[in-house]
Amino acid sequence: MSTHKRIARAIIPRALRSFLKRLAIQTGLMEDPARMDAPLEYPFLGPMQAPTLRPNYRWGILAAARMAQSLGLPAISVVEFGVAGGNGLVEMESLAREAAQRSGVRIDVYGFDTGTGLPKPVDYRDLPQMWREGFYGMDVDALKARLSSAQLLLGEVSDTVPEFIKSAPAPIGFIAFDMDLYSSTVAAFQLFEDALELVLPRVVCYFDDIIGFSHSDFTGERLAISEFNQRHAKRKLSKMYGLQKFLKRTDPWLDMMYLFHAFEHPLYGEPDGWHTLSELPLVDSSSR
Numbered sequence: 405m406s407t408h409k410r411i412a413r414a415i416i417p418r419a420l421r422s423f424l425k426r427l428a429i430q431t432g433l434m435e436d437p438a439r440m441d442a443p444l445e446y447p448f449l450g451p452m453q454a455p456t457l458r459p460n461y462r463w464g465i466l467a468a469a470r471m472a473q474s475l476g477l478p479a480i481s482v483v484e485f486g487v488a489g490g491n492g493l494v495e496m497e498s499l500a501r502e503a504a505q506r507s508g509v510r511i512d513v514y515g516f517d518t519g520t521g522l523p524k525p526v527d528y529r530d531l532p533q534m535w536r537e538g539f540y541g542m543d544v545d546a547l548k549a550r551l552s553s554a555q556l557l558l559g560e561v562s563d564t565v566p567e568f569i570k571s572a573p574a575p576i577g578f579i580a581f582d583m584d585l586y587s588s589t590v591a592a593f594q595l596f597e598d599a600l601e602l603v604l605p606r607v608v609c610y611f612d613d614i615i616g617f618s619h620s621d622f623t624g625e626r627l628a629i630s631e632f633n634q635r636h637a638k639r640k641l642s643k644m645y646g647l648q649k650f651l652k653r654t655d656p657w658l659d660m661m662y663l664f665h666a667f668e669h670p671l672y673g674e675p676d677g678w679h680t681l682s683e684l685p686l687v688d689s690s691s692r
Contacts, residue, residue: 446650447680451506458495460657461580463647464608465499467678468577469507471604474677479510479574480604485561485592486582486612487517488540490547496580497554512574513554516561516592519544522584523560529586529623539584562591569598577604579664581625582612589628596632596639596664605669606676609641609662629662638667 416424448466456462465482472480482500487493493515500511521541525532548556557564561583576595583589595602611625621630629641642665647658666672 460610461496462499464578465503467608469503469509471676472509473507480577481512481573482578484515484580487515494550516557519558526587531624535584561588565594575604578608580610584613586624586628589625600669605672607664611660640665
């Protein structure tokens with residue numbers, strides 16, 4: 405044991421040492437020893453242990469920032485479709501600021517909403533048994549007063565998304581879909597239909613309305629995903645499998661995370677910084 409470690413053990417109480425170690429792991433300053441021998445681990449798991457109201461947002465933003473950092477990109481965008489009262493967008497702004505400090509990547513935050521609640525469901529695909537026109541309204545002025553940098557884009561998503569695309573934002577790395585309706589989700593998927601410069605080669609996606617209640621493969625967000633995949637040969641939305649194993653947690657949102665794959669993206673085959681293990685050397689049995 406090194407001299408400085410012996411001194412630290414002698415003067416710092418055990419309980420305080422334990423607390424400082426947990427804090428270092430949570431903030432990413434120290435690798436979690438329990439994970440260091442695992443052959444397949446995401447390199448940004450440490451910060452996931454810190455408290456947040458939206459761990460799904462933190463995961464998506466950290467993953468996107470890590471990819472952008474590895475690809476040498478200076479900035480990315482993260483998006484929330486369906487802002488409602490604004491709690492998610494406020495948290496997204498905070499988490500983006502945190503991830504930007506860690507990665508050195510600028511992260512621009514955008515929130516899409518009508519500002520007046522849900523549109524009227526068009527037909528059965530919009531699950532009218534669950535959703536009604538005007539649900540989840542917004543106090544626009546109150547929300548804008550809480551935001552420091554996030555941009556709030558108000559109006560029908562079929563109108564605001566094309567205008568957003570024209571503004572040439574930084575490549576999108578994470579999207580939270582929470583618009584409830586099939587029709588609104590299909591309109592938001594315009595982001596995946598456009599030029600590849602608009603997105604990272606893989607975009608982390610969270611779909612809020614795909615489990616429980618009366619959701620099915622034939623309505624709502626699941627139907628929108630299925631139809632998108634049928635229309636495209638080289639652009640696909642696929643579930644992220646096994647996150648429970650990697651994050652050591654059982655939260656419902658882990659079953660609601662997807663990746664948009666743009667297989668023809670010029671950067672698709674470049675290292676994304678998620679999987680960093682490149683060697684598995686033979687272990688010296690005498691050291692066990």
